Amino acid sequence: QVQLQESGPGLVKPSETLSLTCTVSGGSINGYHWNWIRQPPGKGLEWIGYIHYSGSTNYNPSLKSRVTISLDTSKKQFSLELSSVTAADTAVYYCARWVFYGGNSDYFDYWGQGTLVTVSS
């Protein structure tokens, strides 16, 4: 059974960089896209970006200038860095595995439990 677990600080100061790591267990990194998705309190889901196991990345244009997603295949971990944070970045951050079958279907099949990150001084 694939499991994803987010880790990182729960409190970040305004203007600083939010850093989170997702550890994958019970399955391979290969063949998939590894994503970060966030959900502000009481609101909907926002896709942040993904890194493919090959190392290629794709980011939400609304966050692209501030986002970096990286992958450490040896540790089966991928990470999120979001710079220059403000209170608007306060959210539950999820990591998730995205399965993409070109010309057929796509879906997020495994999610982490989510971690709340609050931006406050």
Place this chain on the structure above:
Amino acid sequence: EIVLTQSPGTLSLSPGERATLSCRASQSVSYNYLSWYQQKPGQAPRLLIYGASSRATSIPDRFSASGSGTDFTLTISRLEPEDFAVYYCQQYGSSPPITFGQGTRLEIK
């Protein structure tokens, strides 16, 4: 950007009733790259449907979905108490490649 608009925002029904949730896309969704998720309070979303109409593993057959192009529907044939939650649709397409609808809250009447 493909914007997904879900309706209604909130749906109030009783256990045993039929629920019909709508997801409308601002542009045609290619290859039925449309999925549905269920989210309960304090939990991560759970995959229900992919490819517009295929049930994910272990999803009860009271959940069904249909649609293509710009109009998609999730139907729960007979509501069970555990079905009351928030439901999101999600698509893959043009930049940004992945977007979610704003959600439909299914609440007990």
